[in-house]
Amino acid sequence: MMLRVVTQGAEARAELGRIGQRLADTQAQAEQVREILAQVQQRGDQALVDYTRQFDQQELSPADFLVSGSALDAAYQQVSPELLAAIRLAHKRITEFHQQRVPQTWVQFAPDGMVLGKRYTAVDKAGVYVPGGRAAYPSTVLMNCIPARVAGVERVVMVTPPGAEGAVHPAVLVAAQECGVQEIYRIGGAQAIGALAFGTATIPWVDVVTGPGNVYVTLAKKQVYGRVGIDSLAGPSEVLIIADGTAKANQVAADLLAQAEHDPSAAAILLTTDSTLAQAVAQEVAMQLEHHPRRLLTEKSIAHYGLVVVVESLAQAAELANEFAPEHLELAVAAPWDLLPQIRHAGAIFLGHHTPEALGDYLAGPNHTLPTSGAARFSSALGVETFLKASSIVAASPASLHQLGEAVVVLAQAEGLHSHAESVRLRLEP
Amino acid sequence: MMLRVVTQGAEARAELGRIGQRLADTQAQAEQVREILAQVQQRGDQALVDYTRQFDQQELSPADFLVSGSALDAAYQQVSPELLAAIRLAHKRITEFHQQRVPQTWVQFAPDGMVLGKRYTAVDKAGVYVPGGRAAYPSTVLMNCIPARVAGVERVVMVTPPGAEGAVHPAVLVAAQECGVQEIYRIGGAQAIGALAFGTATIPWVDVVTGPGNVYVTLAKKQVYGRVGIDSLAGPSEVLIIADGTAKANQVAADLLAQAEHDPSAAAILLTTDSTLAQAVAQEVAMQLEHHPRRLLTEKSIAHYGLVVVVESLAQAAELANEFAPEHLELAVAAPWDLLPQIRHAGAIFLGHHTPEALGDYLAGPNHTLPTSGAARFSSALGVETFLKASSIVAASPASLHQLGEAVVVLAQAEGLHSHAESVRLRLEP
Numbered sequence: 001m002m003l004r005v006v007t008q009g010a011e012a013r014a015e016l017g018r019i020g021q022r023l024a025d026t027q028a029q030a031e032q033v034r035e036i037l038a039q040v041q042q043r044g045d046q047a048l049v050d051y052t053r054q055f056d057q058q059e060l061s062p063a064d065f066l067v068s069g070s071a072l073d074a075a076y077q078q079v080s081p082e083l084l085a086a087i088r089l090a091h092k093r094i095t096e097f098h099q100q101r102v103p104q105t106w107v108q109f110a111p112d113g114m115v116l117g118k119r120y121t122a123v124d125k126a127g128v129y130v131p132g133g134r135a136a137y138p139s140t141v142l143m144n145c146i147p148a149r150v151a152g153v154e155r156v157v158m159v160t161p162p163g164a165e166g167a168v169h170p171a172v173l174v175a176a177q178e179c180g181v182q183e184i185y186r187i188g189g190a191q192a193i194g195a196l197a198f199g200t201a202t203i204p205w206v207d208v209v210t211g212p213g214n215v216y217v218t219l220a221k222k223q224v225y226g227r228v229g230i231d232s233l234a235g236p237s238e239v240l241i242i243a244d245g246t247a248k249a250n251q252v253a254a255d256l257l258a259q260a261e262h263d264p265s266a267a268a269i270l271l272t273t274d275s276t277l278a279q280a281v282a283q284e285v286a287m288q289l290e291h292h293p294r295r296l297l298t299e300k301s302i303a304h305y306g307l308v309v310v311v312e313s314l315a316q317a318a319e320l321a322n323e324f325a326p327e328h329l330e331l332a333v334a335a336p337w338d339l340l341p342q343i344r345h346a347g348a349i350f351l352g353h354h355t356p357e358a359l360g361d362y363l364a365g366p367n368h369t370l371p372t373s374g375a376a377r378f379s380s381a382l383g384v385e386t387f388l389k390a391s392s393i394v395a396a397s398p399a400s401l402h403q404l405g406e407a408v409v410v411l412a413q414a415e416g417l418h419s420h421a422e423s424v425r426l427r428l429e430p
Numbered sequence: 431m432m433l434r435v436v437t438q439g440a441e442a443r444a445e446l447g448r449i450g451q452r453l454a455d456t457q458a459q460a461e462q463v464r465e466i467l468a469q470v471q472q473r474g475d476q477a478l479v480d481y482t483r484q485f486d487q488q489e490l491s492p493a494d495f496l497v498s499g500s501a502l503d504a505a506y507q508q509v510s511p512e513l514l515a516a517i518r519l520a521h522k523r524i525t526e527f528h529q530q531r532v533p534q535t536w537v538q539f540a541p542d543g544m545v546l547g548k549r550y551t552a553v554d555k556a557g558v559y560v561p562g563g564r565a566a567y568p569s570t571v572l573m574n575c576i577p578a579r580v581a582g583v584e585r586v587v588m589v590t591p592p593g594a595e596g597a598v599h600p601a602v603l604v605a606a607q608e609c610g611v612q613e614i615y616r617i618g619g620a621q622a623i624g625a626l627a628f629g630t631a632t633i634p635w636v637d638v639v640t641g642p643g644n645v646y647v648t649l650a651k652k653q654v655y656g657r658v659g660i661d662s663l664a665g666p667s668e669v670l671i672i673a674d675g676t677a678k679a680n681q682v683a684a685d686l687l688a689q690a691e692h693d694p695s696a697a698a699i700l701l702t703t704d705s706t707l708a709q710a711v712a713q714e715v716a717m718q719l720e721h722h723p724r725r726l727l728t729e730k731s732i733a734h735y736g737l738v739v740v741v742e743s744l745a746q747a748a749e750l751a752n753e754f755a756p757e758h759l760e761l762a763v764a765a766p767w768d769l770l771p772q773i774r775h776a777g778a779i780f781l782g783h784h785t786p787e788a789l790g791d792y793l794a795g796p797n798h799t800l801p802t803s804g805a806a807r808f809s810s811a812l813g814v815e816t817f818l819k820a821s822s823i824v825a826a827s828p829a830s831l832h833q834l835g836e837a838v839v840v841l842a843q844a845e846g847l848h849s850h851a852e853s854v855r856l857r858l859e860p
Contacts, residue, residue: 083844086837097546100538106531115781116527116795121774123808135846171844207808222656226663229808233656251856257849293848329821336825343821344551351545351825356853359826362841363834365546366822378553378637378659380820390810391759391773392796395766395781396789404793407516411792414513414601416565418723419687423786426681 040194097365113397129211136169145179151387161188236265253284470624527795543827559641566599591618683714
């Protein structure tokens, strides 16, 4: 049986620690990415042409980068009516969720005439990275473009590696167009991140770069961070399920495999109070793997980063979950809302037996771009906020300056900043 | 005359571009920081002891890192009553501002039984870096610790380099205690950031690291970003002032110098429609510099990164300001609220002739930790949000799963994710 079952607390902690640190980019990869970014910054489009030949085996000239209007049109003929309807349903639900609680500009007026506030504005330009590779990901398009649109970003640009025949998958092109995004460049990898950060003759530089990718894309995002904003540094995906005896083994097993099938580095963890369920899930996983279309990849993930822990109590499970701070947390227990207050760190929480993570991956509404590798300790899902920024607003009246000025002078002097004090003093002069 | 006055649009753009890119950390510095972080990760406290000897010329054992209770107590006797009162006034005003619009947990209940929402929680532990060096910065303490406290962070830890005699400035210790922070370690530089990211036997690892520092501190924050959250990558400070003929030359000059006196790399820029004011400000800057206590440093900044541009209109000034995206923007014009809508990118905006930036630096209320080097295009001031994170909440009912399940299956199949579809199908079975 491939899925290990662990019953000792110490062993469980050690294993969870190991799995939590499975993301290991190397210094050599970072060097390679540094070189790619430097080339893109110096040589622009020509570097993109060269890297696309090298990494994607496609011969594109800069004029070919942009997906043509006819390819955009044709894409609608190439997806099934069912898929189009599903994309539209997802678009509607994700939009509605992201429209909730968008930060709004505010000012407040103090009695002494001081006006303070925060003014929110959208970034001018956003760049969205959509991975190619193993599959087409229209859901990634929706989850990145919709928050940018809701934020009010005027120009949203997408980059995605060209497929085997040089084309972009029609489902991706349809999803983009449903979000009102038509500017799509067939460039992938670290070089695409470089293009969005520095700009080339063909591809505009942007203010914020979002979207998931492989380790090279992630390292590139880390290196350009500061010059542009980024959503987060995404590692391999992970689910942690807390289940009691009321959970069904086949459903839990499918949920674990739904994570494992993403990537050989994905992690799928079950913490359960029920040792019978633990064994049943392990058996179900083996069974469901037998005819799995991605069996090899999924087995690898389960073998390396799959784990079942039999815990003594749901409280212990919550504690272990908080230490792991999973990207996805399922509470497959009889009373999930009662367990929720014990959870401190998780990217997204799925409550109850009728809420498979897949629902949230596609169209429940919340964003599926979530903090991984323990980053849920300190960060949140991609959201409208990713594409907004606030400017503080301060407008003092003569009265308020007179009331506060002396304290500013005292503090400025304590910090040895002469002109800070002077800038106030000169205004307090009669 | 040291402060250059430029009247040609093209020259102004070139100069603003040069100033905007003045932040230049080197590959060698990044390597050095990588080595420091690796040493701290491997050798813990001993690495801190060694680097403190090397960089701060202090011989501290791990037991000496923590500022003692008696030093904390003594600090209150070492600051003047005026300074204590000013710190308390600043604390009150900054707290009140940061208590506005704190993101709140919400859930919404759909008619079909689906519950969606966002649950905000504070990070468990935060680490605040407070620079030493040229001066003591109690304002930095307040601006970092108060938002952490308002967010509800349970453990706030401070690190700051030991001064010339090994002590931390009493004003810093008082400001920290006013924020309820007593856990202060006398460690600075990149090694302090490493300690907060990895933890040592003496210093706890934290979830979020905030606070300004020199280029080594900033590079260290960039390198540990992802393992911990950070506030931002702070570059040298900058002010851009838009002034018309109603501005007073001596006040504008003092505001420019208040920026320049921070750091030889600070930038101080004036855009004005009034060429008489331009000349008068340049003269005032020269005059105020004559007896400036930090004359050498401030002259350097003014000479390299000081600039006056005579613009044709306030609209042109706004356009140039948006391209520069300054950390601090003063609108020293007759009708600042009328100009505000034309501003898209600025960290903080100070409106009118009675609002010197120094007011915002210390106690107007908004945070003084702001995006620099053009980062205002995509990021915001440090805030309560820096110490909060949201977990998405999804709880489906049987009815909602039945309504949405088929679309999830269609999307999962389009993305080639078999178990995603299966996890829903198994739950739709009768």
